[in-house]
Amino acid sequence: MKTIDAINFAGKRALVRVDFNVPLDKKTLAIADDTRISAAMPTIHKILNDGGAVILMSHLGRPIKKLKEDGTIDIEKYTLKNILNRVSDFTGKPVKFAPDCIGAEATQMASELQPGEVLLLENLRFYKEEEKGDAGFAKKLSTYADVYVNDAFGTAHRAHTSIAVIAQFFPQAKCIGYVMAKEIANAEKLMNNAKRPFTAIIGGAKVSDKLLILENLINTVDNIIIGGGMAYTFLKSMGYEIGSSLCEDDRLELCQQLIKKAKIKGVKLLLPADSVVADAFSNDANHKVCNNKLIEKGWMGLDIGPISTQEFSVIIKQSQTILWNGPMGVFEMSNYEKGTKGVANAVVEATQNGAFSLIGGGDSAAAVAQFGCQKHVSYVSTGGGALLEYFEGKELPGIKAIND
Numbered sequence: 001m002k003t004i005d006a007i008n009f010a011g012k013r014a015l016v017r018v019d020f021n022v023p024l025d026k027k028t029l030a031i032a033d034d035t036r037i038s039a040a041m042p043t044i045h046k047i048l049n050d051g052g053a054v055i056l057m058s059h060l061g062r063p064i065k066k067l068k069e070d071g072t073i074d075i076e077k078y079t080l081k082n083i084l085n086r087v088s089d090f091t092g093k094p095v096k097f098a099p100d101c102i103g104a105e106a107t108q109m110a111s112e113l114q115p116g117e118v119l120l121l122e123n124l125r126f127y128k129e130e131e132k133g134d135a136g137f138a139k140k141l142s143t144y145a146d147v148y149v150n151d152a153f154g155t156a157h158r159a160h161t162s163i164a165v166i167a168q169f170f171p172q173a174k175c176i177g178y179v180m181a182k183e184i185a186n187a188e189k190l191m192n193n194a195k196r197p198f199t200a201i202i203g204g205a206k207v208s209d210k211l212l213i214l215e216n217l218i219n220t221v222d223n224i225i226i227g228g229g230m231a232y233t234f235l236k237s238m239g240y241e242i243g244s245s246l247c248e249d250d251r252l253e254l255c256q257q258l259i260k261k262a263k264i265k266g267v268k269l270l271l272p273a274d275s276v277v278a279d280a281f282s283n284d285a286n287h288k289v290c291n292n293k294l295i296e297k298g299w300m301g302l303d304i305g306p307i308s309t310q311e312f313s314v315i316i317k318q319s320q321t322i323l324w325n326g327p328m329g330v331f332e333m334s335n336y337e338k339g340t341k342g343v344a345n346a347v348v349e350a351t352q353n354g355a356f357s358l359i360g361g362g363d364s365a366a367a368v369a370q371f372g373c374q375k376h377v378s379y380v381s382t383g384g385g386a387l388l389e390y391f392e393g394k395e396l397p398g399i400k401a402i403n404d
Helices: 035-039 041-050 080-091 104-111 128-132 135-142 161-169 178-192 207-217 230-237 249-265 306-317 338-352 362-370 384-391 397-403
Strands: 013-017 053-057 096-098 118-121 147-150 174-176 198-202 223-226 268-270 274-278 287-291 300-304 321-325 356-359
Touching: 013 041, 013 161, 035 041, 035 080, 041 053, 041 080, 041 178, 080 096, 080 118, 096 104, 104 118, 128 135, 128 161, 135 161, 147 161, 147 397, 161 397, 174 178, 174 397, 178 356, 178 384, 178 397, 198 207, 198 306, 207 230, 207 249, 207 321, 207 384, 223 230, 223 306, 230 249, 230 300, 249 268, 268 306, 274 306, 300 306, 300 338, 306 338, 321 338, 321 362, 321 384, 338 356, 338 362, 356 362, 362 384
Parallel strands: 013 053, 013 147, 053 118, 096 118, 147 174, 198 223, 198 321, 223 268, 321 356
Antiparallel strands: 274 287, 274 300
């Protein structure tokens, strides 16, 4: 695959698809986590240092699917102008802003861009054509630049215009940036060159969201640790009483099949022995530790308990390769964070002892950030869904577009 190092950008304008879909404070619209912006800087600086100009394009949120009551787009909430100053800070120079991603003004600003300058286009998803993979929309965007660089791994699994369609207009001048290259290299290391024991920690709410990766991992890993809401579907499939805990009844048979397949393959599949249960989905609810074989009616599991945390931590600390995707509980609430925090600390300790640890984006990345662990693990992915699909063996549209 052609990477950014293969191109000299001197005198060229580069259209760079970045993933600046960063979380914003709901009230102030201030950036809550700028990891994705800082991650893109090596790619941007490479182009600028070569003597090129950079045109950045990204989406932010889902503005068309979350219209205001009057049916119009909430420009104030979803404009990329909200992140402009932070991009300028990281870039080390004022970044120009095009108030639209297409049209006469954007075209003129792009054409007048000089070597060493950076232009940020307005939110691509202000146009429905972006998510529809529209070739006409792609062609308009392509006129701005000489080279196309895809550095948005977090959206590489989407067949959107700026990810999967636009590359065809740059048949000899397309490549991936450093974020994409690093994500792929770390994923390949995990799947093809993993040192043993290899442990996968899979959490989150639903079995259905992690079905394919679980099936794939059973063929790859030594241990699978299951936590989060999805654990209760597994527990119910084994005949346990789970009270009011989250459960996908239509996935019970599937859970039984996965447990059986893991046993046949010699993979140790660990389920939590205890939980922190509550009588309501609230940090202020009554809560207690409960054995998972019998959770009373009216009580729901919101975190793994201390026995589970200890058992999981022992396995993790013995591992040489670790993949973590999905929290162990509702870590956003202080009363249900201990399980996820305990697992995070175990991953850090294993990493310090020489293990390779990859945190699979999304809520897992948010958790390690919350607990101050992100600098103490091997790699934190910027793409949750994209990474999962990559591990599932799917060909990501964003990667295919560069390879074609």
